[in-house]
Amino acid sequence: KAGVTQTPRYLIKTRGQQVTLSCSPISGHRSVSWYQQTPGQGLQFLFEYFSETQRNKGNFPGRFSGRQFSNSRSEMNVSTLELGDSALYLCASSLAPPGTNEKLFFGSGTQLSVL
Amino acid sequence: EDKVVQSPLSLVVHEGDTVTLNCSYEVTNFRSLLWYKQEKKAPTFLFMLTSSGIEKKSGRLSSILDKKELSSILNITATQTGDSAIYLCAVLRNSGNTPLVFGKGTRLSVIA
Numbered sequence: 001k002a003g004v005t006q007t008p009r010y011l012i013k014t015r016g017q018q019v020t021l022s023c024s025p026i027s028g029h030r031s032v033s034w035y036q037q038t039p040g041q042g043l044q045f046l047f048e049y050f051s052e053t054q055r056n057k058g059n060f061p062g063r064f065s066g067r068q069f070s071n072s073r074s075e076m077n078v079s080t081l082e083l084g085d086s087a088l089y090l091c092a093s094s095l096a097p098p099g100t101n102e103k104l105f106f107g108s109g110t111q112l113s114v115l
Numbered sequence: 116e117d118k119v120v121q122s123p124l125s126l127v128v129h130e131g132d133t134v135t136l137n138c139s140y141e142v143t144n145f146r147s148l149l150w151y152k153q154e155k156k157a158p159t160f161l162f163m164l165t166s167s168g169i170e171k172k173s174g175r176l177s178s179i180l181d182k183k184e185l186s187s188i189l190n191i192t193a194t195q196t197g198d199s200a201i202y203l204c205a206v207l208r209n210s211g212n213t214p215l216v217f218g219k220g221t222r223l224s225v226i227a
Contacts, residue, residue: 045213106159108157
């Protein structure tokens with residue numbers, strides 16, 4: 001069974017540009033969540049989707065957005081990139097819907113560098 | 116503000132040593148506590164703890180939750196170089212905007 005797949009693995013952008021990251025969950029998983037990981041802040045929750053609906057959103061500016069498709073694949077978009085957006089972006093999927101004891105399975109992440 | 120604090124932030128031990136990693140939390144609407152191991156990029160699941168005082172074990176790793184003290188420990192016995200990783204503690208909440216709150220992790224280095 002394939003794991004969580006994130007593309008691209010690495011990305012280099014310049015300030016002001018926008019970026020779209022993709023996540024394919026484990027087959028059968030309908031819940032997808034996104035996290036930003038930086039050395040100083042650790043993992044911080046961005047948003048969570050279940051059945052194409054955003055169920056929760058973390059404390060990030062509106063430049064960060066996401067969506068989930070009918071096949072459970074998810075994308076997140078960051079517009080008007082800032083240097084501080086440089087981070088590892090991790091996607092996780094789970095079988096259980098939000099609010100249950102869910103075991104998250106993580107992808108290997110997209111390492112975004114903003115120059 | 117909800118927070119999960121892990122200690123120590125980093126640790127260097129020799130193969131064969133036993134280590135104890137700590138996690139304390141101040142989180143509203145607690146549901147369960149999870150431990151993950153992050154070796155390169157993808158964190159991998161270790162344990163989920165929901166009941167206080169019940170130890171979960173997997174090989175040389177074990178963990179226990181103390182709901183009264185709002186804390187958990189992760190023990191690793193007879194450490195091996197393959198145990199070198201960042202160990203993440205996270206608290207799953209029943210409700211709220213942030214369902215899963217992570218600590219900043221403990222970086223464990225096991226040297227031969």
